[in-house]
Amino acid sequence: MRYLLLAVIVIFSTVQSATAESGIGFKQIELPDEAGSRTLAVSLWYPAAPSGKSEIVGENAAFYGLEVQPGASLLDGSRPLILLSHGFGGSWRNLNWIAGELVREGYVVAAPDHGGESFTEENATEIVPLWERPRDISRTLTALLGDDRFAGSIDATRIAVIGHSLGGWTAMELVGARYSADLALKDCRGEKRPPQCKAPRLLAKVGVVGNGRADPRLLMDLKDTRIRAAIALDLGPAAGFLPETLQAVGVPVLVLAAGVETPEIAAIKADSDYIARHLPKATTIYREIPDASHFSFMQICRPNGEKIVEELSPGEGFVCRDGGGRDRAAIHAQIAEAILGFLKAEMR
Numbered sequence: 001m002r003y004l005l006l007a008v009i010v011i012f013s014t015v016q017s018a019t020a021e022s023g024i025g026f027k028q029i030e031l032p033d034e035a036g037s038r039t040l041a042v043s044l045w046y047p048a049a050p051s052g053k054s055e056i057v058g059e060n061a062a063f064y065g066l067e068v069q070p071g072a073s074l075l076d077g078s079r080p081l082i083l084l085s086h087g088f089g090g091s092w093r094n095l096n097w098i099a100g101e102l103v104r105e106g107y108v109v110a111a112p113d114h115g116g117e118s119f120t121e122e123n124a125t126e127i128v129p130l131w132e133r134p135r136d137i138s139r140t141l142t143a144l145l146g147d148d149r150f151a152g153s154i155d156a157t158r159i160a161v162i163g164h165s166l167g168g169w170t171a172m173e174l175v176g177a178r179y180s181a182d183l184a185l186k187d188c189r190g191e192k193r194p195p196q197c198k199a200p201r202l203l204a205k206v207g208v209v210g211n212g213r214a215d216p217r218l219l220m221d222l223k224d225t226r227i228r229a230a231i232a233l234d235l236g237p238a239a240g241f242l243p244e245t246l247q248a249v250g251v252p253v254l255v256l257a258a259g260v261e262t263p264e265i266a267a268i269k270a271d272s273d274y275i276a277r278h279l280p281k282a283t284t285i286y287r288e289i290p291d292a293s294h295f296s297f298m299q300i301c302r303p304n305g306e307k308i309v310e311e312l313s314p315g316e317g318f319v320c321r322d323g324g325g326r327d328r329a330a331i332h333a334q335i336a337e338a339i340l341g342f343l344k345a346e347m348r
Helices: 092-104 132-146 166-174 243-247 269-278 305-312 328-346
Strands: 024-032 039-047 055-057 066-070 078-085 108-112 153-164 229-233 253-258 284-289
Touching: 024 092, 024 132, 039 092, 039 132, 066 092, 078 092, 078 132, 078 166, 092 108, 092 153, 092 328, 108 132, 132 153, 132 166, 153 166, 153 328, 166 229, 229 328, 243 269, 253 269, 253 328, 269 284, 284 328
Parallel strands: 024 066, 078 108, 078 153, 153 229, 229 253, 253 284
Antiparallel strands: 024 039, 039 108, 055 066
16 A cells, blocks of 8 residues: 555645736644654645745646645635545645645645554554544644634634545544454455455554454544544545444535545445445435546646656556546546535535
8 A cells, every 4th residue: 555655756846926816825834742752744725815926836747736825824714624634655745636626615724644654664563553643633623723823713613524545534533433453354364355454554453363453542532523524535444443433423424435446455435335334324425436546536647647656666657547538637526526515515
């Protein structure tokens, strides 16, 4: 699961222009850890007054970025907040495009970078601390509500979370779902092993065959009652969510699934189906985008993006592939329409 390789592709583009009409302000801040041992990098997009200058952020040799006005002045008034959670090993760049769509509709958007998720030779035996992901979102929310210098005044009654892939897992944790590695990996000894069996360290499970045990921190209640709606974009892994906790989720949830399964990763359509099947029917919307792949929810690749990715990380050019029939821009338009329509209805 090394697919979100934006941290690997470090060719960054910054473009200046004489005027900017987008009104998308952008800044990055750091939140110090309470114990002083860990900081949290947070990117912010917000409605802004035209500053006369713009930059392209989140762009590199393989992917297009977003035109913003860095450090532009905040507009007056209280605004709803959307918290973004990226996929495994990724960063704020992965959902940069949807942040722009949301700001144009008047939302403030915040995306912390979840750390501690790289699989390297140095940390090959370490468990990935997935329970830190929901905490990152909650820390970000607390900071923004506590200091309007960061992103202006936030309407505390209109806060939602959007997550892609493992970010969708994060979103579900924040609205009350609880995860059991034992449940997720219970079928790993059979002949037909579920996709999640390939990532026991990701699920905080050591020794799937033998005397393995799950890290109890993964089963913690990480619900944040300040969040009023959640959106999961082709989430995974989902099989370990306890059905009774999904059934008890008390906020509206939009589940968007990719119709084209991607064999290179563990997140598949079955994960979204599982969530939708157990969430309350009255407050859950499920939609499948037939020609979208798991990576269609990420930013748009340049015409030669797949080739560049392959050169930098052989075998991972699939991050630029969709399901055929439509390009990623058209798929993005459908995703944005679904998200904005859901938020308009649920964040009145």
